[in-house]
Amino acid sequence: MNFIGFLKIVKQSNIPKAVTVFQKHKPSSLVNANPFNSFPAHYSSSSYVEQFKSIFPNASLFNVAPQRAASSTNKSRGKRSKRIEISVPEPPKHPMGAYQLFFVDNYDKIKTTFEAELEEKAPPTQIMTHIGKMWRALPESEAKVYKERSKELSEKYKAEKAAWKENLTPLQEEVIRQQKVDQNEARKERKLKKMFKETDKPERPKRVTAINLMELEDFDTLEEYEDTDDAQDKVKKRFTKYVQARSEKWKSLPNEEKLALKEIASEQNKTAELNYHNRLAEWALSMYDENNLDIVTKEEAKIIVHQLGIPKRRRSALQIFLMSDLGKEKGATVSTAKTIFDGLSSVQREDFNNQSTKDKERYEQEFKEWMDDLKGRALGTYAEAILKKSRAVNTNKKVKVKSSKAKKSKTKKEKSKKKGKKGEANKTE
Structure with a gap:
């Protein structure tokens, strides 16, 4: 779908209002930005501008001369087209519970008295455990005060959250939805990585190349550089020099030695891949025994x-x-x-x-x-x-195809039966 098609779809979502809100609340770095600079160059041609104005005739915000598309010779590699940045207002913070309010109000006081009793500095975990015991031993009349405060904060939060949602534009809602999707995916990935680590899932081995099997006897990795260079620059220079020396030595090797190194690398890769497959099969069997085959x-x-x-x-x-x-x-x-x-x-x-x-x-x-x-x-x-x-x-896929074919054959048979019945009825008449 192209950009104009996208605009036709989102027109019903009050997109001019969303763009206007963006222009009011955009960062200071984008105050003098041309709106067309935020879109790919091929969407900024005159034909796209005319289509845009036909879709949004009242959008005076875009009555700006469009940016010309850069020629193919001047395009720099690796540069991505600029995209419009949608700023989303910060949502109201979740209210604190009754125990959290008690913790904040009494932490410093309880800490000083608790450390005075111990006559030494107590670790934070020990202090938190002591505060938890005090909260559980708190009389109901005193705990009720914190619970009522928590209830008031919760009602205030609900009202602020409703007002915050009402002021969101459709584009901002889409940004928030996408952020939640990304957070869920990242959470799933972290959970899977943790599960793989706990279940000792084997990792695929890295491939060995022939050039890495060479030995650089004359290369001095401990060569000193100027004192002005920091540690990171020294590492970069050493690595650059090592890569250059390795490349020069590989070019100077005769073809027989290159072929021999390639054969050794190939054998090592085959052995490592075979070991990986064996360990993977053992791991999958253990996952099947634990009814956890879904992670395979x-x-x-x-x-x-x-x-x-x-x-x-x-x-x-x-x-x-x-x-x-x-x-x-x-x-x-x-x-x-x-x-x-x-x-x-x-x-x-x-x-x-x-x-x-x-x-x-x-x-x-x-x-x-x-x-x-x-x-x-x-x-x-x-x-x-x-x-x-x-x-x-x-x-x-095969099941779906078969089911659709079966449905078609059934409908054909039913139609032929109906035609046969109609023909017999006409004959009797």
């Missing part, structure tokens, strides 16, 4: 399924043709295979279809043997759960 992702489930030794899935006639000698002779690719396959003779297509049917029978037989073997090792239900998770989206 679809990609991880696919790795575990292959780790369990699932047989290769059957190939379609088109896939067999694409990998066959005939497909290579015809120059078939993924994008052109279907067209070339349809142009083959019926005998050739039938041959590939027969191969696909045999491959399907092979897959079904191997899959049945694989599941029987897992059931014999008491892993049948675990394998079914992991397999279902690895194919969750695909199976759902």
Whole structure:
């Protein structure tokens, strides 16, 4: 959706008022800002301005000459287009409860008397525990005073919160909603990270490159620099010098040594990946035993399924043709295979279809043997759960397609029955 389409949708939400509120409450740094500078350059052309004025004829705020789009030669890489900044007023603070009011009023007094009894400085946790005991031992008549104060503050907060919500523009409400969504997502990520740490989830290993396997014997990492440089600058200079020395040495190596280092790096990566897959399978099995398989992702489930030794899935006639000698002779690719396959003779297509049917029978037989073997090792239900998770989206799509086809076939049958009944009725008449 382009910007003008967006404006047409939000017109019903009183967008001119929202823009006017923004102009009144915007930061001082944006006082002399051109409103069109806040939008991407290609939305500031004359055609977009005319469309904008046709949508909002009373928006005199935007009667400013639009900014021209910069030419492609003058565009600097990495710069993002400026966006309008929506300032949101601070919401009223939540009121304090009865215990919090008691804590604030009596903290200093209780602290001095408590430390005087102990004849030493008490830690904050010990003081807070003592205040909690005093609150629980407080007479009901004294506690009632703090509860009434808390109730008054709560009513005042509700009134201020209602007034704050009424003064919000639709854009500000959308900003607040998005902030809540972002906070919830960040909270979920923190919770998942904590859960992964508690359950000892294995981390994917970092890939080793051949250039990192070289040894720089002549490089001195402890070289001293000028005293004016701070510690961070020294680290940056050392790292820059190390990268330059490593790059120069790699260029000077003969091809035989480069190939040998690449083979070593490849073997190390394969071994690390295999160990990771084994540890991941053990971790997923422990999560299944704890009824916590939801934290296993679809990609991880696919790795575990292959780790369990699932047989290769059957190939379609088109896939067999694409990998066959005939497909290579015809120059078939993924994008052109279907067209070339349809142009083959019926005998050739039938041959590939027969191969696909045999491959399907092979897959079904191997899959049945694989599941029987897992059931014999008491892993049948675990394998079914992991397999279902690895194919969750695909199976759902297939079910929807099947259900829609079934509905269409039912409606066709019902229509044909109705037509037949109408024809019989006409004949009898």
